[in-house]
Amino acid sequence: MINEEVFVAYGLDSKKVEIASLQNGLINSTWKIKNDDQYFILQKINQAIFKNPEAIASNIRLIADYLHSTDPEYLFVAPVKTRTGEEMVKTTTHNYFRLFPFVENSHTIATVEKPQQAFEAANKFGEFTKLLASFPVDKLQKTLPDFHNLTLRYQQFLDALQSENKDRLQQSTELIQLIEANKNIVDTYENILQNPSFKLRVTHHDTKISNVLFDNNNKGLCVIDLDTVMPGYFISDVGDMMRTYLSPVNEEEKDFSKIEVREDYFKSIWDGYMGQMNNELNEEEKQHFIYSGKFMIYMQALRFLTDHLNNDIYYGAKYEGQNFVRAENQIVLLQRLIEKEKSLQKMLDESAE
């Protein structure tokens, strides 16, 4: 999987290094590399999805330079340069690889098991956007155009209803109805686009817990995986935290009775994020805090079902119907959140008093 020329480009000896594959997400391939006593993270960019890897490199460079001058203390994990000073290696087979230093005494976690972890992560993602509040956001390239464009995701779902796979369509009837019944989530998104109170900010767009580095005392150190950093709305980052931290089980869980919205974790996301962003977000944005979760969970349900109807061309599937299960799971999570919407809002209103 890793071409020899990648090691050569970084001055590493492929015969000496130890390589361990890391499972980190559905899109890119990641490895931990040991060279003498030094550890690195190597990543291959999935170009079926990221069509313009240079855009990723450009964004990371701009942000690194900016933070280096405004907040030199901030831990920013920039890619290791190749021997010729490049931020990525393009192989003769047209694959792009990047190497990152492994941050000493840091670790990632796979599942949120304590509210404090949700707090730390939300605080780190909030800090990232806050530190870049004066960064000229329009200088960032869109590494994945329309990534969180819910109108487009809904349209792609409607297009998938024309799928040739009649069996899958037939079997999805109930789920399709549930999705259509929650179309108001798309309408709210479209109102947000028209609302001048909503500001485009430097947004991470992939705020799952494994994208935060923790130190040995379980304090958040920094955020990583900046491939989807682009201009965006805060609802993307807060919403994906809700999608991935609120429930004790993730999108792969088949026993939907285990899906739950944990109120104390919700409060921790609010406290952690607002601890950084309270003076950045305006009242109108804050009023859409809970909506964020609905927005991201609904979008993920749409994306999984769309992919199922399109024969798993985007996410792939390890077993028949995996994306269908994921979509159902996300719809159940959406229902659990909607059930609690009023009590969660009350909690926020009371904490603001």
Ligand code: GN1
């Ligand atoms: C993908 O690869 P990973 O897990 O970081 C996807 C996200 C989805 C997520 C669902 C570029 O992220 O948008 O929320 O799967 N990333 C891309 O697990 O499509």
Ligand code: MG
């Ligand atoms: Mg990612």
